[in-house]
Amino acid sequence: MAGVLSLLRRLYLSAYNWIVFAGWFQVLFLTLKTLKESGYEHVYSSVEKPLLLAQSAAFLEILHGIIGLVRSPITATLPQIGSRLYVVWGILYSFPEVQKHPLISSLVISWSITEIVRYSFFGTKEAFGSAPYWLLWLRYSTFLVLYPTGISSEIGMIYNALPFMKESGMYSVRMPNKWNFSFDYFYLAIVVLAIYVPGIPHLYGYMLGQRKKALMKTKKE
Numbered sequence: 001m002a003g004v005l006s007l008l009r010r011l012y013l014s015a016y017n018w019i020v021f022a023g024w025f026q027v028l029f030l031t032l033k034t035l036k037e038s039g040y041e042h043v044y045s046s047v048e049k050p051l052l053l054a055q056s057a058a059f060l061e062i063l064h065g066i067i068g069l070v071r072s073p074i075t076a077t078l079p080q081i082g083s084r085l086y087v088v089w090g091i092l093y094s095f096p097e098v099q100k101h102p103l104i105s106s107l108v109i110s111w112s113i114t115e116i117v118r119y120s121f122f123g124t125k126e127a128f129g130s131a132p133y134w135l136l137w138l139r140y141s142t143f144l145v146l147y148p149t150g151i152s153s154e155i156g157m158i159y160n161a162l163p164f165m166k167e168s169g170m171y172s173v174r175m176p177n178k179w180n181f182s183f184d185y186f187y188l189a190i191v192v193l194a195i196y197v198p199g200i201p202h203l204y205g206y207m208l209g210q211r212k213k214a215l216m217k218t219k220k221e
Helices: 002-037 040-057 059-067 074-093 103-128 133-139 143-168 185-220
Strands: none
Touching (some): 074 103, 074 143, 103 143, 143 185
């Protein structure tokens, strides 16, 4: 029975990783194609649907960690996926005014390359039991450049959306109301930006530690 469950787990995770890999590959292809043919102003409109689907699929990774399907700690997975979901749905999708900003291109390219490498690594590992060294090296090295470019683009997009949040009042709840409750989406965004300050070194340090561990383990083997 344990063997059957283990096989089902590997089949599911292999399928999941390769399906999401295909989604991010489409995002990167459309981004580069649009940049070449139309310019950065049209990048978001060309990638919106596959971007929303591919990034939203990552929510399952939080569930995978909770139920023990994978060994990734929730403390590392939750803030990274949570911040991305916030950016794609709470910023890019919600505020069309920022959808033609140049930072969209650097954001999407950084994310898509990172995820193409990551999902192909885990997909290969689940399907064949191991991944080639070059793919492992890419998995634990590309973030050295792509994490700073991606995270700075995230911060930049949130910052650029602030005036439109304040002006529109979108997702905010004003007093008076029957619940006697108020909520300002603008100030939530300020809090999110503040969380990036301690969050960036924490996640970057965690990934550096994972890189050292993974590459040292491979050398010993």
